[in-house]
Amino acid sequence: MLIEAANRLNIQVNVLDAAASPAKQISAHDGHIEGSFKDAAAVKALAQASDVVTVEIEHVDTHMLEEVASEVIVEPSWKTLRTIKDKYAQKHYLKEHGVDVADSIDLEGKGVDGLKEVGATYGYPYMLKSKTEAYDGRGNFVVKSEADVEAAFEALGQRPLYAERWADFRIELAVMVVKTKDGVLTFPTVETVHEDSICKLTYAPPRNVSEKTAQRAQDLAKKAIGAFEGKGVFGVEMFLLKDDSLLINEIAPRPHNSGHYTIEACPISQYDAHLRAILDLPISQASLRLREPSIMLNILGGQTPDSHVQVANKALESPNASVHLYGKGDARPGRKMGHITVTAPTLAAAEREMQPLIDFVDSQKGKAPEPRKELGSSTKGEPLVAVIMGSDSDLPVLKAGLQILEKLDIPFTTRITSAHRTPDWLREFSKAAASTSLKVIIGAAGGAAHLPGMCASWTTLPVIGLPVKATHMDGWDSLVSMTQMPRGEPVATVGINNSTNAALLAVRILGASDLAVRERLRVWMEGNEVEVLRKDKALLEDGWEVYLQSMGK
């Protein structure tokens, strides 16, 4: 994927790898080196043929890179690679630089007793890890109780070990960081989902994570990478703990699986960014924005040599899916053979489209599809509009509006949340709303009608107020409670009991940025125009008396 980016800029990349390796398949020139990145002579040959040397895997011999660094630019710095490739050294270094990481204990030379001591200090479970050459779950062992200690040592005892305190995380996040000659930039925060210790999915933006937390994750990643020397992109994997705090899990000094989504989702990809960073080409934070929410699904090798091709073929049926196959030949179980990225106007739409592909790869592994979550009273998909009401007595008034939303194919949810009887629930709902699929809220209430006003005070989403005529004052009380909000928190108020207009206003708001919705509204309005014109024609042709009779009046 780095070669794809380089090809578009006509930058020649000399690849050190086996003949006909994936990178060489799409780069036809005679500057490549055949061999292994662990072969000193090959690295030397690569350095002599190139202006800048970079790595796509950190398990490289950094002493070789140190040696060639006098002749050629090496990015990121061999020093950084040396620190990061040893996971214990990496964490120690980050801690020294004031970056939050999981607690860890060195276990080299400490044998089985060392593992038991960790259990006494950290409790169980804890994570036993090889300091080096560990990735995609290989080299890790979850020590669940003292009874596991022997088996853990049996499995990993031949390697340089350390232990990490168990991170009781809610979800995992990751941020791709770009270190340039001028500073440190970050791609958006993504959620990563692992299965069998291998990355399975990434979600951009992360699900049910506030923008504030996502920003904190970017800040932490920026701080961590700012502590290292050299240029290029870095993958920073983090835990979001149940108390909402963040801990660094691991750093990768290279393009990373959690950044594959950037190829489709951002103006420039992590590969574009890596090239630009190591070659001192221009790059700005504005290039790293999310153009559309996106989900990435890895295509792993399955039980048959063509299992990955089956997944790719299935993905071709998915309208918003981009398929990447890496040209690695036949699949081996668990090997990363490619990936699929779905981008869509909302994350909820991307989830709907990705789900059949997740089900497909799960079924390949003999796993039953997970039960779908309940979508409430939404007509289809994740709701874009929430219709909240202070009391179920408002529902009859809302009926006409809900029918309009259904007619115009707008997914919505209906909830009862009273500003006075369930103030905490209203607060919780309103505060979370902007982090969900919702884009507009309609609040219906009668009497003092605080519902939409309070909701608007806790959200940044547009809130439409529908005044409902209650026992007294003919609805005036609600109309005025909604329109006359203090400066700062507007409520978009429509006519008393006019839920049709509340719904149509929600449609207009969605249509401001969704041309398909706008077009459906235009067609609907045109239908109304035709209907009134038809009536006018009848009134003209039949005369007012006949017309009135036909109305039964």
Next chain:
Amino acid sequence: MLIEAANRLNIQVNVLDAAASPAKQISAHDGHIEGSFKDAAAVKALAQASDVVTVEIEHVDTHMLEEVASEVIVEPSWKTLRTIKDKYAQKHYLKEHGVDVADSIDLEGKGVDGLKEVGATYGYPYMLKSKTEAYDGRGNFVVKSEADVEAAFEALGQRPLYAERWADFRIELAVMVVKTKDGVLTFPTVETVHEDSICKLTYAPPRNVSEKTAQRAQDLAKKAIGAFEGKGVFGVEMFLLKDDSLLINEIAPRPHNSGHYTIEACPISQYDAHLRAILDLPISQASLRLREPSIMLNILGGQTPDSHVQVANKALESPNASVHLYGKGDARPGRKMGHITVTAPTLAAAEREMQPLIDFVDSQKGKAPEPRKELGSSTKGEPLVAVIMGSDSDLPVLKAGLQILEKLDIPFTTRITSAHRTPDWLREFSKAAASTSLKVIIGAAGGAAHLPGMCASWTTLPVIGLPVKATHMDGWDSLVSMTQMPRGEPVATVGINNSTNAALLAVRILGASDLAVRERLRVWMEGNEVEVLRKDKALLEDGWEVYLQSMGK
């Protein structure tokens, strides 16, 4: 670019072209054929080595393709290529199939007199064209008057000629069409801008063209391509005449320059679509949507061998620009060396970003930059919000709201348009609004206050009503005129004279789909919260009496 798409699906493409040609540079295998697409033996060798043969240029010998079609699938059909490569035959064929094309007259063997006769029939100017081998302006001659006839015949008389009636077009449009085994699909309509008869820019969506017209263009393109045999993508170039009718200009039976924007702007590109169409892989209309508005600028060779590299380097500074260089080596003047695509959340934002690059390529050609068009009272860029008022007497009330829009960096325009004194201007403004950069309208009015309601009746955009307190009734008259709109055309009404809330509601509406705007609003609201908490602390610490004194009350 077709190879890029094929590489990602691990589809081997055998390329018939010179050694080290651009396509071969990114496709390393030994299945390529060296030679020219005009060499019969080479075409035969290509056919023998492949399952499906397709073309990227229509100036191919279709008799060779006809011959190999018995051994290998040829898409699109050689019959289609034979018809389309002769532009006169192409037009004749389209006309026979009921497709609107410019009138044309065959001139083969008719000499200078034939040209004069065309002038007598069509009037001047008219377009003299070579039936074959004409592209990028080569093979065309604009005959402006009878005095040009000799020169025109001198220039093109050796070629098979025909003449076309001059199309007095407002702009040029183009649609990429995908013909699959199951039917005909279309990418969105784009505007194309030509300079020196070579495509310079494409705009998706087209500027100042209604969605209805864009849809008509797609329908016409679909009808035209539906008339031909075979599968693959086709470029359809059209004229949008001043009377809003559409005429087909030319068809290309292959991926086309006007579809390059699809690489970044659509879920699948024209190249993905071409591959899928000729290989019978799945493809759906939903994949051909516009993810973000986009502008494509061709990088043409200039006066120096590296002029294209200079343009590319300049484009790297542009955050939303994707740069494609084709690997053609040194530039020749006018040769297509690459292209740049800018995508952005709005076409206006893409235009702002593309403009410096257009200025750059113009300055390379010694052309002065065009004067920028006036943006009215917008703070920056094309306006997203229009603030319209019935009278300039409403402006003082609007001041606070306009300041909020400026503070939150929302480009807006302010206009005076009275529902009663300038009803036609209000109608014109409202009807056009949805086809501009605008996404929200704020209408301020006092008294009977018909302004926002009438505006809402002529647009599908959300309209915010700001009731302004006039001489009588304390603003109640306006408040009720705006809220109590009939079912069908809602006005989002805020409090009397509360322009702050009208502006903040516009910001919320924009923020519903623009996360950057939403984040600016969140930060602003947080600032208000901090301010009130500060006051509460002072009130608690100082006591109410001191606090009141500090207020000077």
